Amino acid sequence: MAWLFFLIVLYLLCLVVERSIIGLTSHDVDALRAENSSAARRALALSTALRSTLAALLLARIFLLISVGVWFITFIWRHNDLEEILSRLAGQHISVWWGALFTFFVLTASLFFWGIYRLQLKKTGASAWWLKRLWWVPAFWRTLFHPFLIKEESHDKPNESSGSDGVQSAAASSEKRELELLKSIVQFGEVMVKQVMQPRSKVVSVDFRTDYHELLRLVRQSEFSRLPVQDEDLDNVTGILYVKDLLPYLDEPPEFEWQALIRTNVLMVPESKRGSELLEDFKEQKMHMAIVVDEYGGIAGICTLEDILEEVIGDIRDEFDEESEIRYRKINDYSYLFEGQTLMNDVCRITGLSQNTFDEARGTSDTLAGLILELRGDIPHTGVETSWNGFKFKVTKANKRRVEQVLLQMPQSDSTLAN
CATH class of the missing domain: 3.30.465.10 (Uridine Diphospho-n-acetylenolpyruvylglucosamine Reductase; domain 3)
Incomplete structure (x- = not known):
């Protein structure tokens, strides 16, 4: 049992280090650079070689899971006499007891590992704090799995082939963007709709009783391609108006019944829904906008496909966007x-x-x-x-x-x- 406990502790340490590396912010990295200690320098080196470090930790977790399986097989093979002893104590066939014991262990281990994997290092600086103390864990696994890892070239060394500082700077910048994108993809699974949605105060909607010319004025002023349609109040959204549907009717009089163009298939999602799940809903239902509902049934805001994608790849701007929407x-x-x-x-x-x-x-x-x-x-x-x-x-x-x-x-x- 000591070996099993040792393997579980190693698995736990790998998960903590992995979450620490992923959770590092730019301020954490700056703090590590400013700190004059060997632990900080080692932690900074691990965060710089992100690809090989994460790959080594992944291989380590796979190796540890296989080791746990081998331990179980060996344990059962060496204790054949347990069946006879437990059968006499239980007074019934041992398969029932083995099944119950196995089920209990699997459920307990699953909940344990799931809880550790969901570990969130919320406190500011906690990622750097853990990494400075557990730097030896990824260092050990990187050394062990060195033949299986792709060597990462350091951009701090001079480029012997070209000797161009501009090429080195561009390569370093490209590497940094790739690492940031990798972090965003890993963290995207934890992002909730509430974190990326546009709040109610920024939602531009139109009442379905509005006359046609007033509607056109609102469309020109807002410059949005889709507008929620409400019945007196935003908490009662009746549909979505696609601005492109208005193009054939731009010369119509104010009495034009534009309400026939409203699309009533509105996607309603709770604030607690994950962004990755909403992205799948957008793909399946072929929609680009969702109405976000709070716990009381009111409208908390809207979330678009662009909001979801920006969480992964950064701000998406076209030629009509302002230079900085966030002042x-x-x-x-x-x-x-x-x-x-x-x-x-x-x-x-x-x-x-x-x-x-x-x-x-x-x-x-x-x-x-x-x-x-x-x-x-x-x-x-x-x-x-x-x-x-x-x-x-x-x-x-x-x-x-x-x-x-x-x-x-x-x-x-x-x-x-x-x-």
Whole structure:
């Protein structure tokens, strides 16, 4: 049994290290570079060689699972006398007891490994903290599986073939983009619709009683290709209007019955639905927009195919998009000025923080202003500062109804938060 326990502990350590590497943010990497210790240098080297490190950990987990299976076969083969002993104690055929014992163990092990795999390192700097202490785990497996790993070329060394700094810089930039994309793909399975949707305050909808010319004016002003159609209130969405369906009728009078063009097959999804599952729904139903419903049945916002894809590959912009839809100003590496209505998902992406950094404090809020309201319990006035877990939020502009502008100051030392 000692060997089984040892194998399970090794598997657990591999999962923790894997989640730590994936959860590293740009601020974690900067903190590792600034820290003058051997553990930090080793952790930074592992995070730089991301492909070979993750490949070694994957091979290690496969090897450990096979080892557990071999241990079970060996254990059963060496204890044939257990059947006779347990049969006398139980007074019935041993197959029932073996089946119950096997079922119990499989269920327990499945729940254990599933819980570990779902491990979230939510605390800021926790990924770097774990990686500095467990760097020897991936280092051991990389050494063991070295013949099976593709050697990653370092971009810090001079390029002997071309000798061009521009080529080295382009290669390093391309490598960085590939690693960021790999991280986004791995983390995409944990993203909820609530994190990527457009909140209710930003939804542009049209009432089905609106006259035709007013509708055309709204379409030109919003510049959206699809508009939710409501019956008096957004909580009662009756369909989706595709702007392209209006093109043949641009010269019609105000009395034109455009309501016949409304498509009533509306896709409704809960906030808690995973983004990957919604992407599959979009593919199966051949739709590009979903109405997001909260736990009380009200409309929380909308989520489009573009919102889902941007979570993986970054912002998608065309020639008609504004230069920056998210208005913010970077003061320094640790201070940012945001609008109050900025989504927390965008705040984390812009500042380089993990997407679940503020999950413990945000509650049901989706925006930076909502986070402050959750922390304080009231609407703060201009100049009020709020602190949480090393972060400082200063309200620089507000009125009696909402917070309009917030100065976010992040902790300059992530290592202190991890202790």
